[in-house]
Amino acid sequence: MKKLLLIAFLTVLTSKAQVLTGQRAYTRADTLRGSLRTERNFDVKKYHLDITVHPAKKFINGSNTIEFIPHENLSTIQIDLFDNMNVDSITHHGKQLNYIREFNAVFINGNFKKGAKDRIVFYYSGNPIIAKRAPWDGGFVFTKDANGNDWIATACQGTGASLWWPNKDHQSDEPEEGMSIKVAVPNGLMNVSNGRFKGNKDLGNGFTRWDWEVRNPINNYDVALNIGDYVHFGETYKGLDLDYYVLRYNLDKAKIQFEEVKPMMDCFQEKFGQYPFKEDGYKLVETPHLGMEHQSAVAYGNKYKKGYMGSDLSGTGVGLKWDFIIIHETGHEWFGNSLTSSDIADMWIHESFTAYSENVYTECRWGYEDGQKYVNGTAKMIQNDIPIIGDYGVNSEGSGDMYYKGALMLNTIRHIIDNDTKWWTILRSYAEHFKHQIISTKDVVDYFEKESGLKLKPVFDQYLRYTKIPTLEIQQDGKDILYRWNADVANFNMPVDVSLQSEPKRLTPTTKWKKLKKSRVDDLKVMTSEFYINVKRM
Incomplete structure (x- = not known):
């Protein structure tokens, strides 16, 4: 869920975060971040993040153990960490490794053998970037709740997860074996992260560590900290665990507002297939920023209102029937978190389908006419400024039109196919076929052409690669x-x-x-x- 739009009114209304749009004068730093260089020719298997957060100092320290398999013999590997953060040391089987830093890349010297599973431990510390207006820009949010308790969250899509933890910060590589997340926070606070809660431990030094385990592959930018005076409630609904973490004084409101999760899950599982992270459960976590699609720990900051902070993005009234953040950010569990674009130039694969999921939910609940009214109402936000597909290999996204121009493109393709039984079958099989996979625009186009039996490439190309519509x-x-x-x-x-x-x-x-x-x-x-x-x- 990112950036948007240039018109001031739409900037207030749209839930986009840090987007690198329209950039054309690329730098060495862009290439280091966006390209798959030799030093990145390894496959991450699992991350073990173990850190302490010091709210008063706005400081973090700890380590990330990175398990990986090189695809060739490597004497240097690249791990990313923003240059304002300190590299304390990097060890390999107990021995310290040498490294050099260039922009936000850390080049680590060693002897890493092709095909042999290996690991390094990356110790680090520092004051991470503080977001000025999360989630529109990336970083930490350090604030207080209404009772004066520390309330902290992360939001880093677009800007990069490496702004606060060291990793291979490229969208094409997710840890297949999941991730361990251990976060120590001052006693009296709770940390909620992705995956399943594994327990907490009082460390005896004024801090309690909260342990979470992710079993599925996960995008780096989805990894999240949510620290506050949280209370928990939840239930198991049709075999899926639903868990909610909200500020203590918002419990009653949340119990009412989050009832929408159940009809949403009914709709999305019918149209897109089974929730793709059942092993990790589904969570909504109240945050001091608007929201983000953090896998299995969806960030919620819509203030318990219908629509988008009480407004309707479509301008039709239909969007006030449901909570925008719950629906949009959960749609990303299928589109963006489960199936992921290999390069952020193809982020339309995340955002177009997720924006379309808003229309899908509307149609599930209130019928075809309301669904069409909503999706067509969003056309007023389209700018047709630059192509939706960005430039490859330099960490650059295309136009914010990837949201609603992309959704209207999909609505157009639905009517080109002109057979709703076939359309819904294709949409569901698409999400299931590419479940937990990294894909490209070509993969999407080839799949829709094959399953529909139609030549759809000219349609995708016109809407995605050019500014004008036909x-x-x-x-x-x-x-x-x-x-x-x-x-x-x-x-x-x-x-x-x-x-x-x-x-x-x-x-x-x-x-x-x-x-x-x-x-x-x-x-x-x-x-x-x-x-x-x-x-x-x-």
């Missing part, structure tokens, strides 16, 4: 109508539904003029609520 040009030619597509993709073709004298009809325009005989332009209505296009009557 324009259907129409003109009267004597007693006939001429029509064609005006688009950037060469030989663009896409069917579109129209109504001619109130009778439904499907046209198959190309970039060359076609003729609709004995018809008048005034009798033609284009179904722009089903197809996100422009219409130009010439």
